[in-house]
Amino acid sequence: MIFYSYDEFAIDAKKMAKQIKDEFDPEVILAVARGGLTLGHSLAVALNNRNLFTLNSIHYEDTNKLDTIQIFNVPDLSKYTKILLVDDIIDSGESMVEIKRELLKRYPNLDIKIATVFYKEKALLLPEFKVKEAHDWVEFFWDIHI
Template sequence: MEKYYYSYEEFVQDTTKLIHLSKDFNADVLLGAARGGLTLSHFMGEALNTRKVYSLNSIHYEGTQKLETFDIFNIPDLSKASKVLILDDIVDSGETMVEIFKLLKEKFPHVEFKLATIFYKKTALIQPDFAVKEATQWIEFFWEKDIKL
């Protein structure tokens, strides 16, 4: 499988683009999907000067291996939110994000949710509302590769 190394410098440029693309949504909460969306949500929270940056956990992959189950947990209380921008690094199959949206809309039916990602695949079950790049190969993000113990 061909792999593409995604650098910090490219991430900063793409995060800036994603901020401009999603700014008109005026989200009152940024919700990063851990782990891939944490770096993105932190950067966007800093750039947009908001402290309403939350996260939830979702597990559907173990390394490059897709699991048969979805585990979504640590869901924050979004009952006072009106617009939530869900952030993740990539929408691959889209299966996990479909489950996240289903769960969040069920728990918080009054909230408008939109999705922003750096990468997306055209074949995903769900497409982001805001995205920067199409993924055509396996992405190795700098936060996965640059620090190893």
């Protein structure tokens, strides 16, 4: 397991925001709750984008992968085209494939790009905007366990 600190995140988020601004400049930042919320908020501030929306996806319970993927609380994106879909990590890619499929089913005209801090090379899809390849379980500074 590796620990991902706030200091690393701050550097990575700034680097990612610059790349996104230069290459895509989204109308909406759509953060996957819960893992994508911190990155989504940081990118929204860095890009001066107030269209920060969320949706929920459940595919893990703690470190255990579930048999199903639940996607709910999908916002109305009918007035937008360029969507930046944000999460903390793409592991298998199964969740992101399903989220993207669901969004395009509801809104077929969307141009969706994906941003994650971490990704695994073996995932079903890779994010267009990424910072680090994960080779181990990542413990994020925002994951507080009581």
